[in-house]
Amino acid sequence: MTSAETAAQTDLRDTHLDDAELHARLTRTWRTGASLIERLSSVDHKVVGRRYIITAFVFLCLGGLSAIAMRMQLARPEAKLLGPDLYNQLFTMHGTTMMFLFAVPVMEAFGVYLVPLMVGTRNIAFPRLNAFSYWVYLFGGIFLWASFMLKIGPDAGWFAYVPLSGPEYSPGKRVDVWAQMITFTEVSALAVAVEIIVTVFKQRAPGMTLDRIPLFVWSMLVTSFLVLFAMPAVMVASTMLILDRLVGTHFFNTAEGGDSLLWQHLFWFFGHPEVYIIFIPATGMVSSIIAAFARRPVFGHLPLILALIAVGFLSFGLWVHHMFVTGLPQLGASFFTASSMLIAVPNGIQIFCWLATLWDGRPVYKTPLLFVLGFIAIFVIGGLSGVMVASVPIDAQVHDTYFVVAHFHYVLIGGAVFPLVGAVYFWFPKITGRLMSERLGRWNFWLAFIGFNVAFFPMHILGLQGMPRRVYTYLPEMGWGPLNLLSTAGAIVLFASFVLLLINAVRGAARGAPAGDNPWDAGTLEWATTSPPAPYNFPRIPFVTHREPLWDNRESLPVVTGLSVDVREHVAGTVTESFPQLRESSPEPSIWPLLAAISVAAAFLASIFTPWAVVWGSIPVAITLTGWFWPKGTPEDEE
Amino acid sequence: MRFPLASPAAVLVFCLLGGCSGVQSALNPQGPQAAHLARLFWIFTGVCTAVWLAVMLVLLVGLVRRTPARTDPLRLDARSERRSLMVVAGAVVGTLLTVVALTALSYLSQRQLFARERPAVTIKVTGQQWWWDVRYESDAPDKIVTTANEIYVPVGAPVSVKLAATDVIHSFWVPSLFGKQDLIPGQDNEIQFTASRPGVYRGQCAEFCGWQHAHMGLLVVALPANEFQAWLAAQAAPAAEPDDAERKRGAELFAAKACIMCHTIRGTSAGSRVGPDLTHFGSRKTIASATLPMSRGNIAAWIVDPQGIKPGVNMPNVSIASNELDPLVSYLAGLR
Numbered sequence: 001m002t003s004a005e006t007a008a009q010t011d012l013r014d015t016h017l018d019d020a021e022l023h024a025r026l027t028r029t030w031r032t033g034a035s036l037i038e039r040l041s042s043v044d045h046k047v048v049g050r051r052y053i054i055t056a057f058v059f060l061c062l063g064g065l066s067a068i069a070m071r072m073q074l075a076r077p078e079a080k081l082l083g084p085d086l087y088n089q090l091f092t093m094h095g096t097t098m099m100f101l102f103a104v105p106v107m108e109a110f111g112v113y114l115v116p117l118m119v120g121t122r123n124i125a126f127p128r129l130n131a132f133s134y135w136v137y138l139f140g141g142i143f144l145w146a147s148f149m150l151k152i153g154p155d156a157g158w159f160a161y162v163p164l165s166g167p168e169y170s171p172g173k174r175v176d177v178w179a180q181m182i183t184f185t186e187v188s189a190l191a192v193a194v195e196i197i198v199t200v201f202k203q204r205a206p207g208m209t210l211d212r213i214p215l216f217v218w219s220m221l222v223t224s225f226l227v228l229f230a231m232p233a234v235m236v237a238s239t240m241l242i243l244d245r246l247v248g249t250h251f252f253n254t255a256e257g258g259d260s261l262l263w264q265h266l267f268w269f270f271g272h273p274e275v276y277i278i279f280i281p282a283t284g285m286v287s288s289i290i291a292a293f294a295r296r297p298v299f300g301h302l303p304l305i306l307a308l309i310a311v312g313f314l315s316f317g318l319w320v321h322h323m324f325v326t327g328l329p330q331l332g333a334s335f336f337t338a339s340s341m342l343i344a345v346p347n348g349i350q351i352f353c354w355l356a357t358l359w360d361g362r363p364v365y366k367t368p369l370l371f372v373l374g375f376i377a378i379f380v381i382g383g384l385s386g387v388m389v390a391s392v393p394i395d396a397q398v399h400d401t402y403f404v405v406a407h408f409h410y411v412l413i414g415g416a417v418f419p420l421v422g423a424v425y426f427w428f429p430k431i432t433g434r435l436m437s438e439r440l441g442r443w444n445f446w447l448a449f450i451g452f453n454v455a456f457f458p459m460h461i462l463g464l465q466g467m468p469r470r471v472y473t474y475l476p477e478m479g480w481g482p483l484n485l486l487s488t489a490g491a492i493v494l495f496a497s498f499v500l501l502l503i504n505a506v507r508g509a510a511r512g513a514p515a516g517d518n519p520w521d522a523g524t525l526e527w528a529t530t531s532p533p534a535p536y537n538f539p540r541i542p543f544v545t546h547r548e549p550l551w552d553n554r555e556s557l558p559v560v561t562g563l564s565v566d567v568r569e570h571v572a573g574t575v576t577e578s579f580p581q582l583r584e585s586s587p588e589p590s591i592w593p594l595l596a597a598i599s600v601a602a603a604f605l606a607s608i609f610t611p612w613a614v615v616w617g618s619i620p621v622a623i624t625l626t627g628w629f630w631p632k633g634t635p636e637d638e639e
Numbered sequence: 640m641r642f643p644l645a646s647p648a649a650v651l652v653f654c655l656l657g658g659c660s661g662v663q664s665a666l667n668p669q670g671p672q673a674a675h676l677a678r679l680f681w682i683f684t685g686v687c688t689a690v691w692l693a694v695m696l697v698l699l700v701g702l703v704r705r706t707p708a709r710t711d712p713l714r715l716d717a718r719s720e721r722r723s724l725m726v727v728a729g730a731v732v733g734t735l736l737t738v739v740a741l742t743a744l745s746y747l748s749q750r751q752l753f754a755r756e757r758p759a760v761t762i763k764v765t766g767q768q769w770w771w772d773v774r775y776e777s778d779a780p781d782k783i784v785t786t787a788n789e790i791y792v793p794v795g796a797p798v799s800v801k802l803a804a805t806d807v808i809h810s811f812w813v814p815s816l817f818g819k820q821d822l823i824p825g826q827d828n829e830i831q832f833t834a835s836r837p838g839v840y841r842g843q844c845a846e847f848c849g850w851q852h853a854h855m856g857l858l859v860v861a862l863p864a865n866e867f868q869a870w871l872a873a874q875a876a877p878a879a880e881p882d883d884a885e886r887k888r889g890a891e892l893f894a895a896k897a898c899i900m901c902h903t904i905r906g907t908s909a910g911s912r913v914g915p916d917l918t919h920f921g922s923r924k925t926i927a928s929a930t931l932p933m934s935r936g937n938i939a940a941w942i943v944d945p946q947g948i949k950p951g952v953n954m955p956n957v958s959i960a961s962n963e964l965d966p967l968v969s970y971l972a973g974l975r
Contacts, residue, residue: 296712334746359697360706393675
């Protein structure tokens, strides 16, 4: 029986260990080492998620600085601060950075950090792919900003309409840089989407049936499906663009039988869902924050989930409203008016359910809730101005004017950034173990709220007064000077609010008050772990009995046992009932994802200069991927 | 949720902030189409403002009303949950009805606005980086008029504008007359509008088209029908012969310098179509795509340093000696 004894020793389970022993062994199994190589090899979703969040906020800062530079130039007519060349680069960098390097990644980052905790598992699915996706994203962002610093920043807008972005009207490397950067972010976004879908479907804690999944997790799930279906469209588009530019195809060249409107269709077929890829996770954040601070579960759990799914579907049927003035057939255009207005219904359901929750609850006014209240006030304006621009005739006037700039900043900053900042205040204690200052938080909120409205509300009026978008200057006799000056002043206040957020975060991380496991007395599983969570997340996997497990089990959470403590394992369960099916091994740390990302980045980068880079660059990619997937021959794999 | 009547406060705020004036304002309509658009805009604004105020009211009341303390967050009152459900369901139905009503309104307006009439004048506008080529079509070749950046139209008659582009996408937008329409290479678009009153209305390119997108303006000049016909006849004529020594010298310089490589002056040897037609240049109100008012000083400044005024513009800085500038300016200003 010696072999059985050995097996029992190597296959030690968490069933009968005491807490200290369990902690020591699980830590040894799951921790990220301290050396540089070990850090770079980390596949812990919390380590990767933290890096993602911090990187995304660095890009927010860069995007914000470019916005401030533009606002300075526009503060008065015919200012000479920036010429058209630099201005065009700046607005391209601003849009590209905010959309591709900040908004989408930061939402994914919160998903990467929180989803495994919220569903009660030890790590995200495909953790090495997760590490890879972060590195690819980082390299794409560095590549874009390094190009800008080298004065070859893209300058054809974040939308890169052909023929302006084509080989004839944008010679040089600028638009190539843009198109390749898009490819980087496509790869990383698709990877994260797949990880989140699998984590949610297969790795939920036993007992977490579909109707017990937290709303934030639902929102990340719907978002991930949007990414899966939307990103391929822009992937096709950016590949066709770069082929037109680098190898002389004529997809978009009208003179050779191409079509310049094709680009707009493909781009907006991605671009409109993109807005919801950013907004839907924010709704999940709002639901989490409202439940915690209204001191009750969110009203209308099922309608909210159905609304999320409806928004997801409808978001693919709206893209033509970006093209109302391109001369499409009238009846076709009005169909998209109807679909664009219809999406107000599921979005309305969400707003009404949150209002009902706040109505019945007893709100606790902490900073996260303030940002959510600000979100409701601002986002509803953005949604309603969206109803206006959805109308073909009204859009004919306001399209491509500052009215639209105001509209989508109300939607994106109001609808996504306000909840996001609320989410930072909300989950900061979980991530760092310390609280941020409430006093600074209140200042932060009011500066952001006032600064935002002063910066962006006047733009509605400027647009109606005839000010088009993307102009680097304007004539004094147009009379747009005073409102532009006001808007610039608001932008500076808004920027200051983010500086305050940074100060508060740095101070909080260094010497904030210790948070404890559940500082807000919230109900979802991430608050059951220590703050910050141990590398293994949960000592034993919780058994879920309710949508708000921590409110349902005040004394202690029921748990399931039987997982190994010496090898990385998590529970895999059925998709709908989350009935445990098997113990699944979870990959060990590895340096290969980093090496693979470096070789992929090198191949993408070099392909701008020669098509042969695709051929030669595939060799290091193949080598690193082989290293990554080399069979390890672990006992379980052979079972 | 109920939708109270449109709030006059929002209307007031817009007007106070200057939304109701301006040569290039959507809220200062000067034709039936633009007036219809402005009306539609205010109806939508009224409805949306009312909805926003209602949402804010519910939010505020919900926050300030006294709710009994809840010891257990999971202990919900079944009756108040049912009541919330009824209210939310009512609000959703209200939203749906509002959305359907606005969609129908938008659709009916659209049909009316984009309905085609037999135009009194048809004008072909071709967008180029960064100016507008304007051509009045006619069956008789000698009646075809080509000009740039200024469109003359008769008052009270439907005008059809055919839109084309030769390089990148532009967008034709004169807010006080009508909404915008794109000019797309390889595609023919057309809009129709009517100007109700004589006047000068400014427009601007609305689709990002490169470096000088900001300075791609145009003017629409609405004249009574007889004045318009007189203008058209004058424009159809070839360029006036220079009538003094200085202008003659200017004409020679124009032909000898790089000017002739790009511009047309009908009735002379200059016939290139790269840049704007200058046949009746001196009769225009502005130069450089409605960027500078027409004056001798501005013509001189533009000839000497176009790159300083519109960096990146396709007109190069041509070397002109100081004694050559005056004749050239006199010649161009005299092309009336």
